Amino acid sequence: MEFLERFAIPHPSPAIYASMVAIALVSIGIVAGLTYFKKWGYLWREWLTTVDHKKIGIMYLVSALLMLFRGGADAIMMRAQLSAPDMKLLDAQHYNEIFTTHGVVMIIFMAMPFIFAFMNLIVPLQIGARDVAFPRLNALSFWLFFAGAMLFNISFVIGGSPDAGWTSYFPLAGNDFSESVGTNYYMLAIQISGIGSLMTGINMCTTILKMRAPGMTLMKMPMFTWSAFIANVIIVFAFPVLTVALLMGTTDRLFATNFFTTSNGGMDMLWANFFWIWGHPEVYILILPAFGLYSEIIATFSKRNLYGYTSMVASMVLISLLSFLVWTHHFFTMGQGALTNSIFSITTMAIAVPTGVKIFNWLFTMWKGKIRFTTPMLYSVAFIPLFTIGGVTGVMLAMSAADYQYHNTMFLVAHFHNTIIPGVVFAMLAGLTYYWPKFFGFMLNEKIGKVTFWLLTVGFVLAFFPMYITGLDGQARRMYTYSEATGFGALNMLSFVGAALMAIGFVTIVYNVYYSFKNSSRDIGSDPWDARSLEWATHTPVPEYNFARTPQISSSETFWDSKKNGHVLFKGEIEEIHMPNNSGVPFVMGIIFFIAGFSFIFGLWVPAVIALIGIFVCMAMRSFEKDHGRHISVKEIKETEEKLGGAK
Amino acid sequence: MKELFPAKQVMGFVASLVLTAVALLVYFTDMSFTVGMTILLATAFIQAFLQIVVFMHAGESKDGKSIYTNILYAVFIALVSVFGTLLILLWDM
Amino acid sequence: MHIDHSKPLEYSTQQNQLNILGFWIFLGAEIMLFATLFTAYFTLSARTGSGPTPAEIFEITPVLIETFVLLTSSFTIGLGIHAMRLGRKNAMMTFFGITLLLGLCFLGTEIIEFMTYYHEGATYQTSAFTAALMTTLGTHGGHVTLGLFWGTFIILQVKKRGITPETANKSFIFSLYWHFLDVVWIFIFSFIYLKGMM
Numbered sequence: 001m002e003f004l005e006r007f008a009i010p011h012p013s014p015a016i017y018a019s020m021v022a023i024a025l026v027s028i029g030i031v032a033g034l035t036y037f038k039k040w041g042y043l044w045r046e047w048l049t050t051v052d053h054k055k056i057g058i059m060y061l062v063s064a065l066l067m068l069f070r071g072g073a074d075a076i077m078m079r080a081q082l083s084a085p086d087m088k089l090l091d092a093q094h095y096n097e098i099f100t101t102h103g104v105v106m107i108i109f110m111a112m113p114f115i116f117a118f119m120n121l122i123v124p125l126q127i128g129a130r131d132v133a134f135p136r137l138n139a140l141s142f143w144l145f146f147a148g149a150m151l152f153n154i155s156f157v158i159g160g161s162p163d164a165g166w167t168s169y170f171p172l173a174g175n176d177f178s179e180s181v182g183t184n185y186y187m188l189a190i191q192i193s194g195i196g197s198l199m200t201g202i203n204m205c206t207t208i209l210k211m212r213a214p215g216m217t218l219m220k221m222p223m224f225t226w227s228a229f230i231a232n233v234i235i236v237f238a239f240p241v242l243t244v245a246l247l248m249g250t251t252d253r254l255f256a257t258n259f260f261t262t263s264n265g266g267m268d269m270l271w272a273n274f275f276w277i278w279g280h281p282e283v284y285i286l287i288l289p290a291f292g293l294y295s296e297i298i299a300t301f302s303k304r305n306l307y308g309y310t311s312m313v314a315s316m317v318l319i320s321l322l323s324f325l326v327w328t329h330h331f332f333t334m335g336q337g338a339l340t341n342s343i344f345s346i347t348t349m350a351i352a353v354p355t356g357v358k359i360f361n362w363l364f365t366m367w368k369g370k371i372r373f374t375t376p377m378l379y380s381v382a383f384i385p386l387f388t389i390g391g392v393t394g395v396m397l398a399m400s401a402a403d404y405q406y407h408n409t410m411f412l413v414a415h416f417h418n419t420i421i422p423g424v425v426f427a428m429l430a431g432l433t434y435y436w437p438k439f440f441g442f443m444l445n446e447k448i449g450k451v452t453f454w455l456l457t458v459g460f461v462l463a464f465f466p467m468y469i470t471g472l473d474g475q476a477r478r479m480y481t482y483s484e485a486t487g488f489g490a491l492n493m494l495s496f497v498g499a500a501l502m503a504i505g506f507v508t509i510v511y512n513v514y515y516s517f518k519n520s521s522r523d524i525g526s527d528p529w530d531a532r533s534l535e536w537a538t539h540t541p542v543p544e545y546n547f548a549r550t551p552q553i554s555s556s557e558t559f560w561d562s563k564k565n566g567h568v569l570f571k572g573e574i575e576e577i578h579m580p581n582n583s584g585v586p587f588v589m590g591i592i593f594f595i596a597g598f599s600f601i602f603g604l605w606v607p608a609v610i611a612l613i614g615i616f617v618c619m620a621m622r623s624f625e626k627d628h629g630r631h632i633s634v635k636e637i638k639e640t641e642e643k644l645g646g647a648k
Numbered sequence: 649m650k651e652l653f654p655a656k657q658v659m660g661f662v663a664s665l666v667l668t669a670v671a672l673l674v675y676f677t678d679m680s681f682t683v684g685m686t687i688l689l690a691t692a693f694i695q696a697f698l699q700i701v702v703f704m705h706a707g708e709s710k711d712g713k714s715i716y717t718n719i720l721y722a723v724f725i726a727l728v729s730v731f732g733t734l735l736i737l738l739w740d741m
Numbered sequence: 742m743h744i745d746h747s748k749p750l751e752y753s754t755q756q757n758q759l760n761i762l763g764f765w766i767f768l769g770a771e772i773m774l775f776a777t778l779f780t781a782y783f784t785l786s787a788r789t790g791s792g793p794t795p796a797e798i799f800e801i802t803p804v805l806i807e808t809f810v811l812l813t814s815s816f817t818i819g820l821g822i823h824a825m826r827l828g829r830k831n832a833m834m835t836f837f838g839i840t841l842l843l844g845l846c847f848l849g850t851e852i853i854e855f856m857t858y859y860h861e862g863a864t865y866q867t868s869a870f871t872a873a874l875m876t877t878l879g880t881h882g883g884h885v886t887l888g889l890f891w892g893t894f895i896i897l898q899v900k901k902r903g904i905t906p907e908t909a910n911k912s913f914i915f916s917l918y919w920h921f922l923d924v925v926w927i928f929i930f931s932f933i934y935l936k937g938m939m
Contacts, residue, residue: 133759133763134759134763198770201766201770202763202766202767202770203763205763205766206759206762206763206766209711209714209762210711210755210758210759210762211759233721236766236769236770236773237721237722237725237769237770237773238773239770240770240771240773240774240777241729241773241774241777243774243777244774244777244778244781245777247876248781248872248876251872251876255865255866256866257865257866257872257876258790258866258867258868258869258871258872259781259785259869259872259873261869263790264790264791264792264867264868264869265785265788265789265790265792265868265869265870266788266869267737267784267785267788267869269737270733270737270781270784270785273733273736273737274777274780274781277729277732277733277777321724324725324728324729325728325732327732328732328736336735336736336737336740337740338740339735339740340735340736340740343735616887616890620890620894623891623894623895623898623911624894624898652827654819654820654823657816657819657820657823658816660816660819661812661813661815661816661819664812664815664816665812668808668809668812668930671930671931671935672805672935674935674936674939675801675935675938675939679939681939684935684936684939685936688931688932688935688936689931691931692927692928692931692932695924695927696924696927696928699815699920699921699923699924699927700920700924703815703819703920704916704917704920704921706765709748709752709758709761711758711761711762711765714762714765715762715765718765718766718769719765719768719769719772721769722768722769722770722772722773722776723772725773725776726772726773726776727776729773729776729777729780730776730779730780730783733780733783733784734780734783734784737784738783738784
């Protein structure tokens, strides 16, 4: 059974064995359940082969929420281990595996799908389109993400988790120091998922540039669509850098090349350089759609249009350019010269300016508005001071000379969580609450939502603000323990309490979904928040074709105009609508990519080559494809419109 | 513009051949590194520009503006990445 | 599907225009892909370990052949698209066929070039320089190989279905791909080979 030995976990533990059992049981449970309730056909027809942007968005959403819990489990384990000096909960090896998977899961497999979920759900509706430019490619994007996520998530039970940090620096990530297949998982799972992301970038840019309803000029687009557009522009230019870097990391590990080695001319610093040329734009990819959601939510719940539309757009365009000019600030201490560090210090500080413009615009939007403190608005209001604090600690870090003190301490950890959690996570939860009624037909409970908000906000502050202090006191990052003598104990215990509150907060979200599903009224109409933009001009649930007639655009708040100023949204006759057909090929390609990835990870060359050929065969099939979709007849559209509450 | 003779293609091809020949001077004659690099940069970027504008018809549709913005953006970020990296890893070490 | 007869066939439907713009955006991403490869090459080209240097292995003859062949193939596919716009199916397929044949010659020369390097002690594993060189050339060559298959499929489709909005659209997009590969080669030729042989 020597062949099977390669799949064994190098550092097993009771928790890992328990997880293996849990995964097996859940998988069996899912298969059994689907069979018992005879839902395989439904699953295939409605979800696995769908090319509908709304369904793809929901699949991204569910995946992101599941991954949020996986990453959160990692987090609470780390906080527990660090809650007191010399804790024996996790040894160094397991701690390393956990902070690595925590980072990769939260950024690549939670935050990215979360923003893709909203882009998919909202953008076509906001621009008055029927779907994205390339629906099949869109489905492929999702299944590639899913394949990458599944691949990464089985690493800790088959073969071993990566343990070199989410940044996977060489030479630590090379074969000499990371002997298990863990880092192979890292290279290949992120590669596969990244290809899906790049495809979404191309898809969304084309959609937004060319599929807007007549009358919607670029400067009349809703702000979320603008933010999605800019984020996708960044994706198009940033992800190829990661593709190449991961390829080189893979060949170094699998084929003994010398890109990042410490011999034969290899340069380990080159990995860090490439990683961050992608990595810094990546964080702007995450934050811009979050900013877009905040713009929509703040405008709606201040009952005012967004202040400073033009400067909001200009600031995002500027951010997209500057985001490619700052990457070295992630490794100020790596040994390059002072001139380099100074240049990147300046560009890094510069990028704070357009962000500051946005903060002021949100504040001015709220000024003299009629504010409703709904759950989404609470997250938005908390975001502003909390994110600002995170931002100013970023400016502290941006001073390269000072950064020699802060780098890789808990101060840094506090900074980036301070921007990501109030910035991205709160926006995702606010957006989830805000858009929930449109896609699921009922509201989430407000009371529970507010409890969640307070638990998360107080928990976040308690968990992360102490880290600023312990970081300045000298507590290093990615260290599995500390001694009593350091005096870090009390503040780390406080952090743990905060993390526990956040954990409870996340559980209340699950409870909210359950409770609201059982108790919320289904009679909420199609515009429960009295909102301002076009996605709310659709029925609830949104019909497959989105709009029976293409909407007529008047301004950047066309829907509001139609409600308050007598603008007529839908004119003219209903015509038959052309829709793409479902396809199983994206799902099958996802499986093939999974097999290819798995095979490369374990050096199973024959299945790897076969799988690669399979990918090209699928592409060839697509080339000869003759399926041109179908038409929905006028009769069917009229019937659907009647059923959903009046031809709109 | 449906002329039978592909004038643009032929002119573009000839221009590319000339530019390639000029670039080859760098190999076949003796010159300083700076002069050589300047010639290579000039011929490469001019030939690339020719390909994109003349052969690939970048500007011919109403998406021309988007396409040019896209290419310019890509070239800008590419140059920043190349020269930024060289600065960090090779020149300012 | 609404066909706009005032535009060339490849632009004549909404989906056609989406496809072309989408492909241009993809090319923007490819510019960054190759830029990263070039970045690695420029950073690592002097790091030859105990292996050969660029000047020691580069030879002008194969490089000249590859350059001339690829440049000519870019010309012939331009002629192919020109023929397509005139509705001349046979001329179009002939020019496309010549393009792919020239591509095959390019690939053959490059394979021989790699084999020569191997025999001279410049293998994939030898040094950082060889890794960067072969990954860059290999990525470009891999793209050409994919293009040979893709181009063949397109010729088959034009043969079977004629010049329609769809086949015109696909052919035009393939030509964009092929031209782009020549653009990349211009930079490989200039900044890898010529610079390395100065």
